[in-house]
Amino acid sequence: MSKPQDIVFDDLGNPKLTFLQKLALGGSKNAKVNLDKESILTSAKEATGLSDFGGDDFHEPLEVLINDYVSDDGLSGVGRQQMFKDLVRCASNHLIIQDRIKKTPELATTELKKPLSVSGLPRSGTTHLVNLLAADSRFQSLPLWVAQEPFHAPGKEKASGGLKFGARTLARFLKSGDSLSNDDPRYLRCSARWSGMQIMGPDLAAMHPMNPDHIHEELELMTFDFGCNQFEWTSMVPGYRDYYFKKDQTPHYEYLKTVLKLLQIERGDDRSWVLKCVQNPEQLLVLKSVFSDATAIITHRDPVAVIQSTATMIAYGHRILRLSVDPRLVLNYWTDRIEALLKACVRDRKVWGSKQSMDVMFHEFMAGDMQTVEKIYDLHELELTKKARQEMDDFIKAHPRGKYGRVRYHLEEHFGVRPEEIRERFDFYYKAFPVKIEV
Incomplete structure (x- = not known):
């Protein structure tokens, strides 16, 4: 196997656009996008042939989101178009799910069997871990194409x-x-x-x-109810972020549980779910309330490495979604955001007892992923069979680390910040969890 290609960004703040990127940005510059609630809901109705949203509880968070998008004069034409498409897809799914709820009487008696829930910082190994666990055919999971559209609209x-x-x-x-x-x-x-x-x-x-x-995360399913921090990943939405902080997220986790039950019924499959969500660390109390019998696996990583990686990825995406890229603005936003998430995690971690949860350090997981899996299975009281090991080994061989290249991150060069400036803000986290300092 050839060595993964190094990817080094020398244009994060001043992107060198490809021909196709320039074409897309130029072609969408003057495109009319109706970023208003009525246009979004009408488009969803037309796309699905449905009209019953099952109430208007989701209107308020949707309006907060729209207000952030409309107020953001930094969005490019592509960005505005993408936000509109995403909101229409979410509203369409809301309609379809409401239709399924009405047509599924067995929903009231359907239960989820002891889910295995992976929670953790973004960029802390959650994606590799959930995909590795999902390779075990005794679990059911959520591939991205299902997460984005769980059900067909009738007749489509x-x-x-x-x-x-x-x-x-x-x-x-x-x-x-x-x-x-x-x-x-x-x-x-x-x-x-x-x-x-x-x-x-x-x-x-x-x-x-x-x-x-x-295998994707169930956070996607909560976007259909417009209640989760997923929207922060695609745009600058400080108003929505503040709104999210103020609201009890229990109804949205209950909504998630309902959608998982509907999927289980649709599939005729009662296997346990393996789930993953990077929002969970700041919602451990809610997670415990709604998924009380789950086994909670919580991943941890050096926050400086997480912020460096997160900010690089998001700033890279901004070259097409925004009119200009401000790496320092992105870094500051996500430093604040991850600090808030980790403070909530440290505060509420004990709600999940040792018989039902475990912490996974990123550096240990990367050094021995199957050893970590063995510990998880012991906690979950599930035998790690020869077949499961083979399925996971097949996954690892098909998905080597660095398969698509390795990004080389440069905090000071790209963002003008020394690691120590960020690290001092996370002393509370380093004291709580023995993560390895990486940057």
């Missing part, structure tokens, strides 16, 4: 010829590895979105691949 179960041709042509051209035989329109749309992301951000796969088959 078949893909058009144009969708099949377009999605597969892009997948072949980009050699993305996406399935060329899955005819589900939800899969094809997810594949097309991933192709678009690769075209607009060629190095994104090295930081966080978003191919349809990779």
Whole structure:
């Protein structure tokens, strides 16, 4: 196997745009985007053929989000279009799920079997861990294409010829590895979105691949109720962030649980779920309340390394979503954000007792992922069978670290901040968890 290619950004703050990036930004510059609630909800109704949202509790968070987007004069035309598409997709899913709730009487008696829940800082190994665990066929999980669109709208179960041709042509051209035989329109749309992301951000796969088959996090399901911090990852939404902090997130976790039950019924599958969510560390009390019998695995990493990686990834995405890139602004936002998340994690960690939870240090997991898995299975009281080991070994061989290249991060060069300036803010976290200092 060849050595992973190093990816070094020398243009994070002043992007050197590709021809296609310039074309997309230029073509969308004067595009009219109706970022208002009525346009979004009407578009969702037209897309699904449904009209019953099941109440208007989601209107308030949606309005807060829209206000942030409209007030943000730094969004590019592509950014405005993307925010509109995302909100329409979320509202469409809300309609479809409400329709499923009405048509599924067995929902009231359906239970989830002792989920295995991975929680942790972004960029702390959660993606690799959940995909590794999900390789065990005794679990059911949430591939991205299902997370983004759990159910079909009534009468829209078949893909058009144009969708099949377009999605597969892009997948072949980009050699993305996406399935060329899955005819589900939800899969094809997810594949097309991933192709678009690769075209607009060629190095994104090295930081966080978003191919349809990779196991994603259930946070995506909460976006349909407009209640989670996922929206912070795609745009600058300080108003929504503050709104989120003030609100009890229990209703949104209950909504998540309902969607998982609906999926379980749809699949005719009562296997335990393996889940993953980077929001959970700041919602441990809510997680415990809603998923009381879960086994909680909480990953930890040097916050400076996490912030460096997170800020680099988001600043890279800003070259297409925003009119200009301000790396220091991104770094400051996410330093504050991760500090708030970790303070909540340290404060509430004890709500999950040692018989039901464990902490995983990133450096230990990277040094021996299967040793970590063995400890998790012991805690979860599940035998790590020969078959499960083989399934995980097959996954590791197919997904070597650095498969898409290795990003080389430079905190001082890219963001003008020394590691010590950030580290001193996280003394409370270093005292609570023995993470290895990386930067």
